[in-house]
Amino acid sequence: MPHRVRVFISYSHDSDEHVQFVLDLAERLIEDGFNCVLDFSLEDAPAEGWQTWFAQELAAADYTLVMCTPKYLQRYQHQQAIAGEAEEFGGLVLTPALYQQFNEQTKFVPILREGGKLSDAPEPLQSKNTFELMADYLGLHQLLKNKQPKAMKGAAQTAEWRDSDASSPSNTSPPSPNIQNTPSAISTNASTEVKPLSYIMITIVVLVIIVCAFVLFF
Structure with missing residues (x-):
């Protein structure tokens, strides 16, 4: 069986809408054949504790997508990898120490939502390939497939990345005119x-x- 690229998503629970956005991304990646993992993969808190589980997933991932928002950056800077428990659980966020520990084992990829700023990314990630999902899901898809990303220009990407065929290169071109x-x-x-x-x-x-x-x- 061919290796399925393992993708871990690190994010902060900024709002219900943001959490749904991350879940949609995970679902999209799974549909595209990736082995995508995030905290919602578990029904209950892991027996070994979130900190240990987080470290294990970072070590196992081929790529770790970092959902960069102002709140995520704030927690990174304050080294709050784990925030809250149970219903108040706030997601799993990198810290400088975790980044240094796992930088050689997983490829960290900063992700911006539409209108996001590069300054929302933790400083070590600001020099890496950054993808704004609304504009460049195809580029992210190519990177995760270990291909050189080909940036798509503005109107050329008419397909919403959450559509079922958004990741197919043959379906990212605008429709032919009548x-x-x-x-x-x-x-x-x-x-x-x-x-x-x-x-x-x-x-x-x-x-x-x-x-x-x-x-x-x-």
Whole structure:
């Protein structure tokens, strides 16, 4: 069985909407064939404790996606890897010590939400490939597949990354225009109408030349 790239998502529970956004991303990655893990993968708190479980997942992951927000950065700077318990659980966030410990074992990838700022990322991650999901899910997908990311420009990425076919390169191009509405189609139709008229004009000119020649020589 081929190796499934293992992806761990580190994020802070900023709001219910943000948590849902992260869950949607995890679901999207799983649908695309990645082995994606985050704290919601567990029904209960791990017996070994969140800190140990977090460290084990960082060690096992091929890539760790870091969901960069101001709140995440604040917790990173205050070294709050674990915040809250049970219903108040606040997600698993990197600390400088954890980053240094696992930097050689997993590839950390900073992720921004639409409109996010690079300054929201922990300082060690600001020099790495950063992906804004609304604009470059395909680039992230290629990176996780160990391919050179090809950034897509603005309007070229018309597919919302949460759509079922957003990650397929063949489906990220804008739809082909209806040929009936293109200028080229209009000009082609016009030329078709003009052709018979041009033949008539040529025939008349030839006849005039023949008549003139007949008059001159006879």
